[in-house]
Amino acid sequence: MLIELKNVNKTYNNGQPLHVLKGINLGIDSGEFVSIMGASGSGKSTLLNIIGILDNYDTGEYYIDGRLIKNLTEKQAADYRNRMIGFIFQSFNLISFKTAVENVELPLFYQGVSRHKRHEMAMQFLDRLGLADWAGHYPNEMSGGQKQRVAIARALITQPKIILADEPTGALDSKTSEEVMQLLGQLNKEDGVTIIVVTHESGVANCTDKIVHIKDGIIGNIEDNREHRASMFGANTIMK
Amino acid sequence: MKDLFTEIWESVRRNKLRTCLTGFAVSWGIFMLIVLLGAGNGLMNSFMQGRGTFASNSVSVGGGWTSKPYDGLKAGRRIRLDDTDVALTGSDTFADHVDKVSATVGTSATVSYGRKYFSGYIDGQYPAAQEMSKIEMRYGRFLNDKDIRDSRKVVVMPESTAERLLDNGQGVESLLGKYVKVGSLAFRVVGISKSDRMRNDNNLYAPFTTVKTVYGKGQEVGSISFTTKGLDTEAANDAFEKQYKAAINLHHRAAPDDERAVWVWNRAHQNVQMSQGRKILSTALWIIGLFTLLGGIVGVSNIMLITVKERTHEFGIRKAIGASPWDITKLIISESISITAFFGYIGMFLGMLTCMLLDKTLGQSTMSVMDEQIAMLVNPGVGLDVAIEATLVLIIAGTLAGFFPARKAASVRPIEALRAE
Numbered sequence: 001m002l003i004e005l006k007n008v009n010k011t012y013n014n015g016q017p018l019h020v021l022k023g024i025n026l027g028i029d030s031g032e033f034v035s036i037m038g039a040s041g042s043g044k045s046t047l048l049n050i051i052g053i054l055d056n057y058d059t060g061e062y063y064i065d066g067r068l069i070k071n072l073t074e075k076q077a078a079d080y081r082n083r084m085i086g087f088i089f090q091s092f093n094l095i096s097f098k099t100a101v102e103n104v105e106l107p108l109f110y111q112g113v114s115r116h117k118r119h120e121m122a123m124q125f126l127d128r129l130g131l132a133d134w135a136g137h138y139p140n141e142m143s144g145g146q147k148q149r150v151a152i153a154r155a156l157i158t159q160p161k162i163i164l165a166d167e168p169t170g171a172l173d174s175k176t177s178e179e180v181m182q183l184l185g186q187l188n189k190e191d192g193v194t195i196i197v198v199t200h201e202s203g204v205a206n207c208t209d210k211i212v213h214i215k216d217g218i219i220g221n222i223e224d225n226r227e228h229r230a231s232m233f234g235a236n237t238i239m240k
Numbered sequence: 241m242k243d244l245f246t247e248i249w250e251s252v253r254r255n256k257l258r259t260c261l262t263g264f265a266v267s268w269g270i271f272m273l274i275v276l277l278g279a280g281n282g283l284m285n286s287f288m289q290g291r292g293t294f295a296s297n298s299v300s301v302g303g304g305w306t307s308k309p310y311d312g313l314k315a316g317r318r319i320r321l322d323d324t325d326v327a328l329t330g331s332d333t334f335a336d337h338v339d340k341v342s343a344t345v346g347t348s349a350t351v352s353y354g355r356k357y358f359s360g361y362i363d364g365q366y367p368a369a370q371e372m373s374k375i376e377m378r379y380g381r382f383l384n385d386k387d388i389r390d391s392r393k394v395v396v397m398p399e400s401t402a403e404r405l406l407d408n409g410q411g412v413e414s415l416l417g418k419y420v421k422v423g424s425l426a427f428r429v430v431g432i433s434k435s436d437r438m439r440n441d442n443n444l445y446a447p448f449t450t451v452k453t454v455y456g457k458g459q460e461v462g463s464i465s466f467t468t469k470g471l472d473t474e475a476a477n478d479a480f481e482k483q484y485k486a487a488i489n490l491h492h493r494a495a496p497d498d499e500r501a502v503w504v505w506n507r508a509h510q511n512v513q514m515s516q517g518r519k520i521l522s523t524a525l526w527i528i529g530l531f532t533l534l535g536g537i538v539g540v541s542n543i544m545l546i547t548v549k550e551r552t553h554e555f556g557i558r559k560a561i562g563a564s565p566w567d568i569t570k571l572i573i574s575e576s577i578s579i580t581a582f583f584g585y586i587g588m589f590l591g592m593l594t595c596m597l598l599d600k601t602l603g604q605s606t607m608s609v610m611d612e613q614i615a616m617l618v619n620p621g622v623g624l625d626v627a628i629e630a631t632l633v634l635i636i637a638g639t640l641a642g643f644f645p646a647r648k649a650a651s652v653r654p655i656e657a658l659r660a661e
Contacts, residue, residue: 024602054655055655074650075565075566078559079564081559083562089658093553093556093658094557095554096251109243110558110567115242147618
């Protein structure tokens with residue numbers, strides 16, 4: 001198991017205590033393409049943040065590759081995030097005053113990779129995502145789809161074990177959404193990257209091989225979706 | 241390193257106006273610090289120049305009046321120094337601390353040359369007096385050992401004294417080798433010294449032995465001067481003086497602890513006081529300067545706080561993709577130091593320029609105090625040491641200014657930072 005959660009609980013204590021995750025047990029194997037689906041407030045984003053070591057949990061155990069992720073210092077957490085996890089966000093989260101290639105380079109900068117080397121690698125990844133010509137452009141000069149592809153390049157550049165995508169199509173139109181999901185699927189098949197997508201859109205979830213339903217902080221049924229028939233609108237379509 | 245500066249430049253470039261405004265406050269602070277210290281140095285140099293006429297380790301001794309009865313003799317007795325005191329001063333008893341000994345004996349006399357004359361004072365000196373009293377020679381030489389040994393009738397006079405014996409327009413050097421009449425005897429002029437406003441300008445220096453024999457002073461000595469060595473602290477000076485006074489007093493049958501039987505004027509004390517004064521002045525100026533700088537530092541800290549607030553989301557992104565808290569802290573603190581140092585150096589440069597300007601203007605003007613021309617500022621400006629200290633101050637100030645904002649930025653959890661906008 002690449003990712004293993006055992007009875008993970010999380011409570012937010014902002015005034016009224018809010019028990020968001022009520023004993024999550026989940027295992028994800030290496031090379032899986034999984035979506036976590038649920039309505040807003042179901043706890044899916046919290047779960048993703050815990051998997052991404054952006055947030056900590058109260059009780060239970062969480063392992064990545066057999067390593068217990070608990071009570072890490074900020075420095076350790078930053079290092080794990082840097083080396084093991086690539087993030088793709090709904091709002092892209094590119095740094096606005098850096099060009100596309102500089103954005104892609106950034107994770108390598110924090111690994112201490114030399115200037116020349118990381119530029120070369122960033123260009124490779126941008127080229128692979130068809131953005132080589134846009135390397136010198138700033139995020140506000142690019143379309144939503146292009147920005148998300150830059151973000152994907154940034155997530156991939158450290159060659160992480162896991163890609164976490166939080167509503168990756170949330171800010172994109174249906175056509176671009178489809179492209180992005182296809183791209184993720186392709187990365188999963190070709191490179192064998194484990195991808196976890198959090199979404200509330202069944203169409204997006206349908207693009208993945210496994211759908212984990214979460215409701216009120218508890219994992220519901222886990223659908224095998226290798227046939228991609230979960231969407232009532234048929235395979236390979238995204239309903240917006 | 242280059243990456244760090246690129247990041248800083250990117251951040252500063254986006255906020256030019258506010259960075260410059262805050263930077264101005266830092267520049268102003270350092271500017272004030274440098275100008276204050278520079279002017280303070282100029283003032284102190286001016287004082288030092290005024291009192292620089294005696295070697296700082298020289299001691300003068302003269303006769304006084306006893307203030308207490310001792311050995312059957314009543315108080316109020318006049319003490320006159322004599323040759324034995326000179327010998328005692330130079331003896332093995334004080335060899336540890338006494339370096340060169342010199343004595344003077346003098347008398348008033350009419351000095352004339354051709355038709356010109358004035359009432360002067362002939363001062364019997366030893367060659368050592370040149371060093372002790374910092375007598376600078378203009379022409380010729382000062383008295384030497386041979387003059388003393390042979391009791392030669394030679395004389396050294398200050399420039400201003402020489403001028404009084406000459407017609408207008410005649411160079412003082414023309415007097416060299418000529419004979420001037422002192423009283424009824426002719427003395428050959430062997431040297432002209434630089435005139436010194438701190439001393440009487442109707443003094444003439446002649447060999448001690450000559451004055452003593454010619455004017456029949458017998459054993460009597462006007463005053464004894466000597467230079468000291470190995471007295472580094474005030475306490476050591478005090479102890480030495482006490483011991484010295486006791487020895488001289490006993491020789492004249494005065495109480496060893498009689499403070500007034502002989503007077504001892506030790507310049508070391510003044511020196512200590514002077515350097516203390518200098519220290520106090522420069523401390524006061526540093527404090528004023530640092531408080532002026534404080535305004536600038538608070539300003540920098542303030543904009544760094546705003547920057548941190550504005551960039552919280554960005555820091556969230558950086559943390560999510562692997563920036564450690566130290567990476568973020570480093571970014572903020574180095575930005576703070578860069579701003580402080582950059583504008584600080586502008587201020588320092590302008591401050592030094594102003595000091596040079598002060599030197600050119602106020603430094604050249606003099607004021608008249610008791611008929612003496614005293615320069616108001618002598619060599620105002622700061623040395624390399626102050627520049628280095630100021631650099632340290634800037635770096636520390638920049639670190640302090642960035643510290644709290646940086647800690648704030650580093651402590652925000654990535655998940656919260658990402659939510660901020």
